[in-house]
Amino acid sequence: MSTTLGVSTPDQAAYMLRAAAGEAGRAYKGRMLDLLDVRAGHTVLDVGCGPGTDLPALAERAGDTGTVIGVDRDEAMLAQARARTAELRRVDIREGDAHQLPVDSGSVDRAKIDRVLMHVAEPAAVLAELHRVTRAGARIGLAEPDWDTLIVDSEDLETSRAFTRYTTGVAVRHATIGRGLARLAERAGFRVADVSATTPVFRDVTEADHTLGLGRNLRKAIDAGHIDEARGREWFAGLSEGPFYASFTLVSVVCTR
Template identity: 50%
Template sequence: MTSSAFTTDRPDPIDYLDRLAVSDIGRAYKRRMLDELDVRAGQTVLDLGCGPGTDLGRLAAAVTATGTVIGVDREPAMVDTARARMADQPVVDVRLGDVHDLALPERTADRARTDRVLQHVADPRRALGEIRRVLRPGGRLVMGEPDWETLTIDHPDADLTRAYTRHVADEVVRNAAIGRQLPRLAAGAGFTVPAVIPVTSVFRDAQIADAFLGLERTTRRAVAAGYFTEEAAERWLDHLARGPFLAAVTFYIVVAEA
């Protein structure tokens, strides 16, 4: 099972995050998240799961020279890259750390953000409790997460689409339904939730979708896990490669206040 239309190589994590950030979809939702965060000059802002520093520069510009931006990531390679990229930004401090156990005093920050992070963590409830602990009263958290159970890809055989989405939700993403769960989980952690903003990401080009979804790579995993037969996977990929192509998934931006 192979198709020359799609890549089978696992993407470099830093390159993947960089490409997402400059895509039309990435720019649009990140701009909306920054607007909802409402950062002010002089504030302390946490970027939790900051990756290679993709958004740290924009946060630094928002807090100005009088504020502080603290980026936290659990991956040493991400931290090293972010530190190198932010070397000329004295207001930015990038640290190795875990969102479940932040090495920060209570009531440290005015703002916090997580971007596609909570779908991967071991315990979203604990992570949200930690973020609540380190935010000052009146502080704001803005989270952005997909709901992978909303993933749909057009195909003449709807059963194949359902099998693909079920595999992604069951096997590929740890917290696949986190997007829809965030308001409830945030309320349970002591936040109020003034806004939930759904953003539908639509892909009409198979190659662009493949760059973010790993269509063939994920299909191979679905075959190995028993969600597809080899024959069904061939039919699935052949149609996706030949088009017309359409895929969509809902991404939730959730605003929470301490």
């Protein structure tokens, strides 16, 4: 196992790009893009666009007469998004908070938020902002994990469960928001058109460590007293012995305004 216990937080842009490029990432993103039905001339909004992973695909569908707006509050992410879309003249990168979008009311035809709501302070407030900026008939795509469903195979089942409890209860702000996406969307005034779930499966322990934060979150769990250090280290070392398996559930919702 080439990973180490307690490694530092990875570069977030690299993390997002790598996750999007994986088989599971391509599958749910492709399905959401199809259901959003972005057409030429549409104004499309990507909230929490990060390094601009999805902006070129959105721009291709919106065409020369459409506009794609990417919003993020992180300067490093914005710099990468601008670099990635420098040759796409209809892409507009804006700095802003998801709770107060720098977008005119009723101006957006299509919008998406992908694995962002689990991190924001008030998911309901962000969805209310989406309702404000979208026009009647708009389509909105939402995708979030449910970390309560995180499974890491180990003979030490209790430590695996303790790791999931730490991830859900401490490591992620809104760790189970995936299961509530449809409910939250309806409360925000949207009409839910489609709900689906995918299960990203990891068979490579190094890839799982990168995406799921096995080493860094285990270190935090040990330091916070949630997992015994000796037992945690043995659990972590054992993950590279024999076939590896980990998975979680990712929920996608497409709704209309």
